[in-house]
Amino acid sequence: MPAPLNIDAIFENWPQPLALRVAGRVTARNAAARALATPSAGLSATADAPEPPRELHAVPATFEGAAVELLFLAPPAVAPCADPLEVAARLIGGIAHDLNNALMAVTTSTELLAQAIEPQHPARADVAQVVAATRRAVEQVRIVSGFARRHPASAASVDLLTTMRRHGRLLGRLLDREVAVEPDAEVATAHVMVDPGSLERIVARIALSWAASEAPGTRLGLHARPAVGREGPSETVELVLRRIPSAAVALAGTPPASPTDIRLPAEALTLATEAGLTLRSEDSPEGINAVVIGLPRDRTRTTTLAATPPSPAVPAPGPANARPTILVVEDDATALGTVAMLLRREGYEVLTTTSPSSAMALFRARDARVDLLVTDVIMPTLDGDLLARQMLALAPDLPVLYMSGYPADILKGRLAATPGARFLPKPFTPTMLLAQVRRLLDDALASR
Numbered sequence: 001m002p003a004p005l006n007i008d009a010i011f012e013n014w015p016q017p018l019a020l021r022v023a024g025r026v027t028a029r030n031a032a033a034r035a036l037a038t039p040s041a042g043l044s045a046t047a048d049a050p051e052p053p054r055e056l057h058a059v060p061a062t063f064e065g066a067a068v069e070l071l072f073l074a075p076p077a078v079a080p081c082a083d084p085l086e087v088a089a090r091l092i093g094g095i096a097h098d099l100n101n102a103l104m105a106v107t108t109s110t111e112l113l114a115q116a117i118e119p120q121h122p123a124r125a126d127v128a129q130v131v132a133a134t135r136r137a138v139e140q141v142r143i144v145s146g147f148a149r150r151h152p153a154s155a156a157s158v159d160l161l162t163t164m165r166r167h168g169r170l171l172g173r174l175l176d177r178e179v180a181v182e183p184d185a186e187v188a189t190a191h192v193m194v195d196p197g198s199l200e201r202i203v204a205r206i207a208l209s210w211a212a213s214e215a216p217g218t219r220l221g222l223h224a225r226p227a228v229g230r231e232g233p234s235e236t237v238e239l240v241l242r243r244i245p246s247a248a249v250a251l252a253g254t255p256p257a258s259p260t261d262i263r264l265p266a267e268a269l270t271l272a273t274e275a276g277l278t279l280r281s282e283d284s285p286e287g288i289n290a291v292v293i294g295l296p297r298d299r300t301r302t303t304t305l306a307a308t309p310p311s312p313a314v315p316a317p318g319p320a321n322a323r324p325t326i327l328v329v330e331d332d333a334t335a336l337g338t339v340a341m342l343l344r345r346e347g348y349e350v351l352t353t354t355s356p357s358s359a360m361a362l363f364r365a366r367d368a369r370v371d372l373l374v375t376d377v378i379m380p381t382l383d384g385d386l387l388a389r390q391m392l393a394l395a396p397d398l399p400v401l402y403m404s405g406y407p408a409d410i411l412k413g414r415l416a417a418t419p420g421a422r423f424l425p426k427p428f429t430p431t432m433l434l435a436q437v438r439r440l441l442d443d444a445l446a447s448r
Contacts, residue, residue, distance in 0.1 A: 017073035021058065022066060033073055089147060089201070096144045103141060107134045129341065133334045143196060152198040152275040157298040160190045160224060160237060167203050168222055172380045174204060175211045175220065179380070180244055183224035187237050189302045190224075192295040198275040199239075199293070205268040206241055206291050219244040227294060235297045240282070242290035264291060324371040324441055325349045329359040329387065330403075331379045335426070339374065339403075342430050343437065356382035360390060368395040372440055377404040377411055385414040392418065397447070399440040403428070 011018055017033040019026050028034040058069040110130045117124050143166065161183055168181040207220055221244045227236035264281055272279040278294035326348050330336035336352055343350045351370070353359045356379055363370055373391060375384035388400045400421035404411060408423050415423060422436050 019071040019073055020063065021069040021071055022063075026071065029070075092144055092147065096141050099141050100138075100145070103134060103138050106130075107138060110134055125341070129338060133338070136334055143200075145197070147197045147200045147204075152195040152271075155193040155195055155276070155296075157191045157193055157301050158196055159303045160192050160295075161188050161303060163192075163196060163199070164222055164224060164239070167200065169380060170200060171203065171207050171220060171222070175207060177211075178219050180219055180221045182221060184226065186226050187224050190237055191298040191301040191303065192237050193298050194277065194295050195275055198271055199277075199295075202268050202271045202275070202277070202279070202293060203239075203241065205265045205271065209265045209268075210241075210243070235299065236278075237295045237297050239293040239295055240290050241293075323347060323349045325351065325366070325369070326372045326374055326437065327351045327353075327359060327362060327370045329353055329356060329373070329375040329379075329384065331355075331376060335376070339433065342433055343374075346434060346437075348437075356384075356387045359387060363391050363394070368398075370395070370398065371444070372399045372401065372437065374401045374403065374437070377402050377414065378406060383414065385411075385417060388418050388421065397444065399444045401436055401440055 011029045012031060014030050015032065018030045019033045020029045021027075058071050061068050061070045063070075110127060114124075114127050114131050117127055164181050164183055168179040171179045203222075210220065221240075221242045223240040223242060225238050225240065227238045264279065269279055272293065278292075280292050280294075282290050282292050326343055328336060328339050328343070328350060330339065330352075331354050333354060336354060340350045340352045351362050353362060356375075359375075368391070370391075373388060375387060377384040379387075384402055384404075388398075388402075391398055392400075400418055401424060402411075402415060402421055403424040403426055405426040408415075408425060411423070415421060422440060424433060424436050
């Protein structure tokens with residue numbers, strides 16, 4: 001004969017808050033209900049809850065010979081995370097940790113291979129490219145790990161210009177808009193003493209607070225200048241976050257209807273205090289306030305700025321230049337070098353640039369006589385699809401190959417404006433790249 005059901009045990013272990021109403025009186029029936037019980041809800045409470053439980057539905061029942069109602073209760077709504085940036089930082093930190101382990105194996109193997117391979121070996125250039133790329137990846141992961149830390153590390157001497165450019169890329173992706181990086185010549189070669197991860201978190205906090213109420217199209221400017229004290233220049237470099245009105249407003253010659261201040265979030269002030277940095281707001285001559293971060297200068301180090309590279313020579317178009325010419329546009333220097341190397345090995349003439357504006361200048365200098373455009377899609381100043389449309393306006397038959405680390409379905413709306421273009425997801429193999437290039441060039445030749 002089966003054992004009788006133990007109703008009390010079933011109620012007690014029921015995962016949803018459950019209560020019993022008898023003659024108008026409500027009594028918590030299981031552990032989940034007791035955890036939520038409050039006097040205002042009329043339950044026999046053993047612990048207070050922030051708000052009374054909400055009744056979802058009642059089921060009439062007979063219990064121990066009496067007519068009762070079995071109440072199914074809903075727990076209080078789970079409060080949203082008070083600090084999304086902290087959640088993102090924890091997620092990023094975990095991913096960075098896993099990437100570090102993978103990169104350690106890649107770095108070790110490539111370094112050993114570079115030592116073992118003969119200097120004259122044809123693959124030595126490939127190995128050197130892998131070594132350079134993995135070293136850069138390791139450095140990027142190290143920076144990301146610093147951003148994920150909850151507390152500042154010891155200050156280190158960092159190159160100001162490189163740091164600003166990295167912040168510009170970070171904020172451009174975070175805000176989905178262009179960030180202007182503008183250091184004064186006096187501090188362009190300076191080093192500052194700071195924990196890079198803490199500085200990135202402070203800048204991100206300020207930028208997110210500003211962007212939440214900012215008008216679309218408005219950019220954020222990242223400026224740097226020497227601080228000036230009562231007795232002249234001080235040993236502090238000031239990093240200034242300021243608002244740049246949209247181009248449409250500037251062309252119209254009218255001020256924005258309601259300028260938005262860049263405010264000081266409490267979290268940024270706390271981070272700055274912990275990192276030993278100064279943080280203040282400042283009114284600009286235009287009446288739009290800015291945020292100024294004071295960074296201690298390291299006078300023992302300076303950066304030697306590389307000379308501006310000369311404009312690439314543009315081969316004269318014509319029958320004598322029989323090799324197909326491919327213009328590669330990629331804002332990541334490592335990816336650009338890899339693609340260019342693969343294409344040149346196949347005998348193509350390759351023009352390269354990390355700047356969409358420079359790409360357009362090259363395109364015009366050649367009278368639009370480029371056989372193929374290979375471009376990244378998401379770039380800081382001008383996205384690849386918009387660049388392609390500008391070039392197609394001058395050369396409607398130009399084949400286009402897009403490449404991106406973002407999935408094709410996310411970019412579908414962007415790429416639909418250039419029918420006939422092909423898409424290559426990153427990371428790709430040399431075979432995948434060369435096959436797409438050959439197919440686009442063959443199709444273009446067949447349609448002439």
